[in-house]
Amino acid sequence: MKSYYGKCACGNAEYSITLPQDLSCYTPRACDCDFCTSRKVEYLSDSAGRIEIRSVLPLQRLKQGSNQATFLSCPTCATILGVAYITDKVSVGAVNATCLVDKAALQPAISASPKQLTAEEKVARWLMLWSSLKITEHE
Incomplete structure (x- = not known):
């Protein structure tokens, strides 16, 4: 297991x-x-991975599409750090790869179209693909 790091444009939030x-x-x-x-x-x-998102201020939370996932952004510069699906039983997410310090090492992105999936199919896909998620915020 190896850890990689990313941050928002202003540096107040990172993952x-x-x-x-x-x-x-x-x-x-x-x-x-x-x-x-x-x-x-x-x-x-x-x-099989793990994500930790940290922010010096409470993150901004946005809902889109089916309103099931929560987009997490820096409250200062509005950079999207990642997306989360959180219930009382699970906390999973994906990070915004464009914020990675080492983003040049990644393969070129492929297009995905989750809007073509039903609400149930979206959750099943997230549970299959997304990493465990921890969010740490300060005020």
């Missing part, structure tokens, strides 16, 4: 993602919805 394979083995997913394409977000996760 680490711990992955079982080298970063060069991963292909980020570029969601084709208007929300993600307008922000040039590409998602990275591995079901």
